[in-house]
Amino acid sequence: MTATVTAKGQITLPVEVRRRLGLKPGSKLEFVVIDDERLEAIPVSETVTSLKGMVPKPLRPLSLGGYGKGHRQRGFVMIGLDTNVLVRYIVRDDEKQSAAATRLIEAKCTTDNPGRVSSIVLCELAWVLTRATDTAGPWSAA
Numbered sequence: 001m002t003a004t005v006t007a008k009g010q011i012t013l014p015v016e017v018r019r020r021l022g023l024k025p026g027s028k029l030e031f032v033v034i035d036d037e038r039l040e041a042i043p044v045s046e047t048v049t050s051l052k053g054m055v056p057k058p059l060r061p062l063s064l065g066g067y068g069k070g071h072r073q074r075g076f077v078m079i080g081l082d083t084n085v086l087v088r089y090i091v092r093d094d095e096k097q098s099a100a101a102t103r104l105i106e107a108k109c110t111t112d113n114p115g116r117v118s119s120i121v122l123c124e125l126a127w128v129l130t131r132a133t134d135t136a137g138p139w140s141a142a
Contacts, residue, residue, distance in 0.1 A: 079108050081115040083124045090125075091132065 003011040013023065021043050023029075028044040081104075088094060088101035109115040 079104070079113070079115040081105070081109075081117050081121065083121050083128060086117070086121065086125050087128055087132075090129070 001014045001017060003013060005011050017023075021027075021029075021041075023043060029041045030044050032040045032042060034040055084097075085101045085104060088097040089105055092098040105115060
């Protein structure tokens with residue numbers, strides 16, 4: 001597929017490209033340089049608020065994998081740790097936020113109820129730590 005650049009530096013994306021990337025009028029693309037001769041065009045994600053209502057309401061309430069009322073009534077609370085909490089706990093770059101992260105992790109996360117960390121959070125944590133130190137470290141696969 002090809003597109004021609006106009007004198008203003010604009011192109012019209014072929015229909016197939018727009019369809020495959022799910023682009024609509026007003027959609028934005030991010031261009032990532034791969035090497036000197038190639039780049040990737042990646043659709044920019046919408047905000048989280050754009051997700052509301054995208055899935056039809058189910059006929060009955062969804063199960064949250066067994067972490068519903070019964071577990072809360074027995075005192076079970078699942079702690080989900082996000083990237084910001086982990087960065088503050090590990091790096092200790094902001095005194096107030098680091099103290100809050102330390103309190104949460106050390107007081108609420110136990111052997112019986114450890115904090116949960118998603119694979120996406122782990123990937124983001126590695127990315128943040130690598131960028132922050134400008135070097136690979138024990139958190140990096142490379």
